[in-house]
Amino acid sequence: MSRLIVGPFNxxxxxxxxxxxxxxxxxxxxRVVSPLYRGFEQILRGKPPADALVYAxxxxxxxxxxxxxxxxxxxxxxxxxxxxxxxxxxxxxIHAAENVADHLTHFYLFxxxxxxxxxxxxxxxxxxxxxxxxxxxxxxAQDVLPARAQFMHVMGLLAGKWPHTLxxxxxxxxxxxxxxxxxxxxxxxxxxxxxxxxxxxxxxLERIAALASAAELAAWAExxxxxxxxxxxxxxxxEALELERLGRAGDxxxxxxxxxxxEAALFRRGVFTRGExxxxxxxxxxxxxxxxxxxxxxxxxxxPFEGETRPDGEQSDGYTWCKAPxxxxxxxxxxALARQAVAGHPLIRDLVAAGGGNVHSRVVARLLxxxxxxxxxxxxxxxxxxxxxxxxxxxxxxxxxxxxxxxAARGSLGHWLKVEKGVIANYQIIAPxxxxxxxxxxxxxxxxxxxxxxxxPLRPGETEPVAVQHVVRSFDPCLVxxxx
Amino acid sequence: MAQPKTNxxxxxxxxxxxxxxxxxxxxxxxLGAEGPDLLTAFEAANIEVLWHPSLSExxxxxxxxxLERIAAGEEPLDILCLEGAVMRGPNGSGRFHMxxxxxxxxMAWLKDLAQQADYVVAVGSCAAFGGITxxxxxxxxxxxxxxxxTEAGGLLGADFRSRAGLxxxxxxxxxxxxxWLTEALHQIAAGSFTAQHLDEWERPLAYTVHLVHHGCARxxxxxxxxxxxxxxxxxxMMENLGCKGTQARADCNIRPWNGSGxxxxxxxxxxxxxxxxxxxxxHTFTETPKVSGIPIGLPTDMPxxxxxxxxxxxxxxxxxxxxKNAVEDHLVLPxxxxxxxxx
Numbered sequence: 001m002s003r004l005i006v007g008p009f010n011x012x013x014x015x016x017x018x019x020x021x022x023x024x025x026x027x028x029x030x031r032v033v034s035p036l037y038r039g040f041e042q043i044l045r046g047k048p049p050a051d052a053l054v055y056a057x058x059x060x061x062x063x064x065x066x067x068x069x070x071x072x073x074x075x076x077x078x079x080x081x082x083x084x085x086x087x088x089x090x091x092x093x094i095h096a097a098e099n100v101a102d103h104l105t106h107f108y109l110f111x112x113x114x115x116x117x118x119x120x121x122x123x124x125x126x127x128x129x130x131x132x133x134x135x136x137x138x139x140x141a142q143d144v145l146p147a148r149a150q151f152m153h154v155m156g157l158l159a160g161k162w163p164h165t166l167x168x169x170x171x172x173x174x175x176x177x178x179x180x181x182x183x184x185x186x187x188x189x190x191x192x193x194x195x196x197x198x199x200x201x202x203x204x205l206e207r208i209a210a211l212a213s214a215a216e217l218a219a220w221a222e223x224x225x226x227x228x229x230x231x232x233x234x235x236x237x238x239e240a241l242e243l244e245r246l247g248r249a250g251d252x253x254x255x256x257x258x259x260x261x262x263e264a265a266l267f268r269r270g271v272f273t274r275g276e277x278x279x280x281x282x283x284x285x286x287x288x289x290x291x292x293x294x295x296x297x298x299x300x301x302x303x304p305f306e307g308e309t310r311p312d313g314e315q316s317d318g319y320t321w322c323k324a325p326x327x328x329x330x331x332x333x334x335x336a337l338a339r340q341a342v343a344g345h346p347l348i349r350d351l352v353a354a355g356g357g358n359v360h361s362r363v364v365a366r367l368l369x370x371x372x373x374x375x376x377x378x379x380x381x382x383x384x385x386x387x388x389x390x391x392x393x394x395x396x397x398x399x400x401x402x403x404x405x406x407x408a409a410r411g412s413l414g415h416w417l418k419v420e421k422g423v424i425a426n427y428q429i430i431a432p433x434x435x436x437x438x439x440x441x442x443x444x445x446x447x448x449x450x451x452x453x454x455x456x457p458l459r460p461g462e463t464e465p466v467a468v469q470h471v472v473r474s475f476d477p478c479l480v481x482x483x484x
Numbered sequence: 485m486a487q488p489k490t491n492x493x494x495x496x497x498x499x500x501x502x503x504x505x506x507x508x509x510x511x512x513x514x515l516g517a518e519g520p521d522l523l524t525a526f527e528a529a530n531i532e533v534l535w536h537p538s539l540s541e542x543x544x545x546x547x548x549x550x551l552e553r554i555a556a557g558e559e560p561l562d563i564l565c566l567e568g569a570v571m572r573g574p575n576g577s578g579r580f581h582m583x584x585x586x587x588x589x590x591m592a593w594l595k596d597l598a599q600q601a602d603y604v605v606a607v608g609s610c611a612a613f614g615g616i617t618x619x620x621x622x623x624x625x626x627x628x629x630x631x632x633x634t635e636a637g638g639l640l641g642a643d644f645r646s647r648a649g650l651x652x653x654x655x656x657x658x659x660x661x662x663x664w665l666t667e668a669l670h671q672i673a674a675g676s677f678t679a680q681h682l683d684e685w686e687r688p689l690a691y692t693v694h695l696v697h698h699g700c701a702r703x704x705x706x707x708x709x710x711x712x713x714x715x716x717x718x719x720x721m722m723e724n725l726g727c728k729g730t731q732a733r734a735d736c737n738i739r740p741w742n743g744s745g746x747x748x749x750x751x752x753x754x755x756x757x758x759x760x761x762x763x764x765x766x767h768t769f770t771e772t773p774k775v776s777g778i779p780i781g782l783p784t785d786m787p788x789x790x791x792x793x794x795x796x797x798x799x800x801x802x803x804x805x806x807x808k809n810a811v812e813d814h815l816v817l818p819x820x821x822x823x824x825x826x827x
Contacts, residue, residue: 006544007584010537013508017584036571036581038505043620048768054755055763058616061509061659105515113541135541136523136533145521152516156742160750162516163509163659166770167750174715174751176813188743311623313579389813391716464544480507 001028006464007035009472011110011135013062014479016437018472019319020465022458027468030446030453032437037294037321040484041309044427049075049396049419052427056415057164059429060481062105064163065098066408067415067481070429074417076170077402081394087172089380090158090390092259092266093185094168095406096373096380097154099258102409103336103366104151104200106476107230108133108144111363114473115237119459119466125237128227140199140230147195153188154377157181172391179386186381193374201371202229208371212346214354217364231367244351244360246456247471249448250331251356253338254281254435256414258407259376266376267343267407271327274352278342283403283414285328288430292439294318301326301442304416305401307428321483324438324447325430333357333448334411334435335475337365345372357452359474366409366476398422408432410476431481449475494530497562497673500554500597501536501607504581504590505617505626506568509659510608511538516742517662529670531563548586555596563672564601564646566594566629569610569617570639573625580624591639594629598640602648603672604629605655607665612654612685613760614638620764630654630686634760650679654686658757663739664691683733685760691739696729696746696754699737706730708802709795710810715770716751719810723779726770727753730783734758751813 007017017033040059044052056071057064069091076082083091113135120126132140155162158175167174177185193205201208202224208231211217217235226236238244257269270278287301295318296310311321326332337357340348347368351361396419404415411432418426438447446454449472456467503511517525526533535542535550542550553559570591571581578589586593598604606629609615614633617626628638630652636642638652645651653672655665668688671677683692700706705720712719721727729737732754736746747754755769756762767773773780782791805817 005585007586008537008544008547009584010535010540010543010547013538015503015537015581015584033584035584036505037624038571038580038617038626039620039624042623043616045620047620050768050770054769055616055619058507058509058658061507061512064507064509064512105512109515109538116541136539142521142523145515145523146518149516149518149521150743153743156740156745158750159742160745160747160752161513161741163507163512165750166747166752166755169715172716175749176716176751178814311574311580313574387814389716391813393714469543 004463006468011113012473012477012479013060014482016472016477016479018453018468020453020468025458027453027456027465030450031319032322032439032447032449033320034322034437034479034483036479037311037483039309039311041427041429044424047424048422049078049417049424052417052424053166053169059484060478061163062102063098063408063410063413063431063478063481065095065159065165065168066406066413068165068168069095069406070404070413070415072168072170073404073406074402074415075396075404077404078396078400078417078419079170079394081171081392083172084389084392086176086384086388086390087392088260089384090173090175090177091168092380093154093377094159094165094173096259096377097152098162099409100370100373101148101152102476103370104144104148106409107363107366108140110476111473112140112234113138114466114469117466119462123240125240129233129237132227132230132233143199147192151188151192154185157185169391171393174391176390177384177386182381182384182386186378189374189378189381196370196374200230200367202232205371205375208368209375211368213350214347217347234363238360238363243470244355244358246467247359247452247474248356249333249452251352252330252332253341253357254327254332254334254412255339255342256281256405256407256412258339267339270342272338272341274356278344283405286430287326289324289326289441291324291442292317292319293323294321295323304414304428304430305418305426307416307426309428320439322434322438324441325435326441331438331445331448331451332435334432335362335365336369336409337362338411339407340365340369359470362474408478408481410478411435413481429484431478431484433475433477433479433482436475437477437482496530496532498534498560499531499563499565500534500561501565501567502590502594503537504566504568504594505571505624506608506610506615508538508567510567513659514662514665517666522662522666525666525670529666529673531669531673534561544585551593551597554600555593557600561597561601563603563605563669564597565605565607566611567607569614569626570594570629571624571626572639573623576625594639598629598644598646601646603650603653604646605653605668606630607655608660609656609658609757609762612656615658616763618763628654631760651682651686653682653688656685656687656758657734658762661691661736661739661741664688687733687758691735692733692758694733694735694738696732696734696736696748698735700729700748701737702748705806705810707798708806709799710802710806713811716813717811718813718815721748721753722772724772725753726755726767726772728756728781729754731781732756732758
């Protein structure tokens with residue numbers, strides 16, 4: 001048996017190291033290390049509650065709006081304020097723009113370039129994949145950057161700028177848009193739709209959204225040559241490398257629900273386990289376990305409202321700055337796949353039934369979700385009523401607490417806020433990758449990625465196994481959020 | 485030693501990009517570069533990206549070996565960019581950010597690499613001054629490359645000069661506007677960037693010669709002191725909502741963000757994110773601190789008495805149109821040409 005240390009692990013957001021125990025030609029055990037600690041939860045203590053809307057987005061440059069939304073929801077709960085319809089729609093649009101852009105960034109800039117690695121030089125599909133997806137120099141990167149930048153004009157119109165807007169508030173959005181600006185938003189979305197239909201899908205968004213099973217997806221892929229669209233290109237490579245057999249974790253999926261609250265949400269809240277109905281989510285069962293993280297140990301796992309963040313690099317069993325959140329003691333996988341499994345999309349349910357969460361199904365879920373969300377954005381733009389208000393105002397009480405739950409591109413994000421004497425008394429954040437890349441808990445149970453890496457194969461002579469690269473990036477990790 | 489690549493006979497400048505105590509948001513902002521896009525902008529500036537954590541294929545051991553070769557002077561480095569604050573804690577050890585795969589603090593790598601670089605660029609307010617990461621009690625001992633807040637020094641010391649003889653170039657902002665960096669890099673690569681192009685905090689004058697106030701679409705409200713009372717109101721946000729646009733140094737309302745935006749256009753105040761210690765304003769960001777009803781933090785180079793006198797004068801002369809529109813979220817009273825007879 002031998003040990004490999006893989007890092008710096010780039011093309012993920014933030015910094016990551018993975019320690020692997022290798023047995024023969026496969027990974028036997030993995031430990032995931034988040035090496036950067038900044039201490040946002042400590043920074044927020046003692047601040048005026050409204051300032052959370054300045055600090056929290058700056059936890060992360062790629063999930064910035066999701067952090068805003070979670071903070072705004074937590075504050076809204078303390079205030080008892082509800083967004084007026086226009087505010088709801090504007091916040092949905094801003095949030096959707098970030099999440100869709102993140103999916104695009106992940107696919108084109110972070111995930112696909114691994115197929116241009118030398119390790120695959122002998123594969124029959126290599127030359128075309130390398131030409132299209134090679135980091136920086138591939139034709140895909142050159143196509144996607146201008147399209148993505150123009151799509152982000154949604155942010156210029158609705159949020160002032162991206163990242164780090166202060167436009168999302170507990171009671172709505174600070175930017176009332178006019179009828180002509182709605183026309184511009186519609187035009188920006190139309191241009192983006194054209195990019196997606198021409199390059200990513202080679203088909204209409206509606207066609208992608210309606211794919212209802214793995215068999216339909218396969219038949220759709222066969223309709224045209226693999227290299228005619230980036231989605232088909234991925235499906236061909238995925239089949240050749242059997243990515244559906246790679247990177248399976250525990251198959252317990254969670255989503256906080258996205259784009260609206262309760263019944264009105266575009267994607268519902270819940271927990272999904274293969275072969276079972278969606279269960280409701282009881283967030284009171286969430287605990288953070290500190291047994292293998294570099295923090296001063298508490299008396300057992302902490303409920304987020306009572307959570308403490310006292311860094312201690314000397315903690316003897318610690319190997320990461322990431323805490324280990326568990327739901328009712330269980331390991332959770334979160335992300336686009338979880339979101340669509342909980343929401344009940346038939347294609348995703350079928351893929352999960354066949355092979356659970358794996359590299360293939362995680363990527364398919366993300367690409368499917370781009371189509372679903374862009375179509376929803378087009379509807380939301382039409383629903384905005386110019387002239388009606390975008391925000392309601394309320395005050396945070398001197399003492400209160402609130403939870404803000406939302407979905408970032410890469411999964412479930414929660415803020416737990418306690419206000420005492422008019423200032424923030426405690427602020428605890430559990431980010432998507434905190435769930436997915438958590439270390440072992442007190443029972444020794446590894447986190448989702450640590451489980452997913454077990455059994456990953458090594459090609460002869462590999463010291464940085466390419467299969468490990470695929471598994472890690474399939475989660476679209478964000479390490480700056482993870483530890484915060 | 486690797487032979488430098490050329491572009492049409494000109495040697496390409498080799499740029500290394502590292503991230504430490506930050507959010508990656510400056511890189512994400514940079515991906516939004518337009519006219520041209522980021523990759524074309526690098527190409528046009530004749531810059532070769534040796535390694536960037538979000539963009540490059542190279543991973544793991546290969547990266548560490550690249551850093552080792554540069555630190556040893558075996559491979560030339562033209563431009564070193566740091567995004568994010570330097571993490572010195574706990575107790576000066578740098579262990580709050582160890583470089584993955586190397587068992588060394590990122591802080592130590594930065595010290596070595598900066599000695600070898602022709603130019604050192606701090607990308608964003610964290611890398612320049614400490615920024616958001618240095619907020620609160622700063623238990624993580626975050627600082628900038630050449631500043632700790634407003635204090636000269638930081639990681640590299642007040643006297644640091646890169647091989648080309650320049651101090652650390654601070655492209656501050658939270659995040660940066662993509663053009664602030666691409667334009668500076670282009671000038672650096674062309675060999676035309678000198679100390680003359682830097683302001684008192686070593687930020688490019690190209691964008692800090694302006695105030696956020698310049699080009700602000702709310703200027704007419706400012707002139708007549710027609711103030712917004714709550715977020716989303718159209719009026720000037722200086723009197724009540726904490727807006728620092730009249731002091732903040734940046735061209736945010738001249739050079740649009742994401743196609744057309746700016747913070748103020750987005751309906752929320754400027755928080756002066758290009759300045760050192762913007763992260764600790766000493767008041768709620770969206771509230772203007774006042775002394776006996778008069779905002780503190782008035783325009784910096786104007787006598788206070790005059791400002792107050794002018795303000796009360798202009799307040800008395802505020803047109804009804806502005807008074808009304810200032811507290812609405814959309815324009816209620818448009819300007820009217822009186823020559824047009826209305827029935």
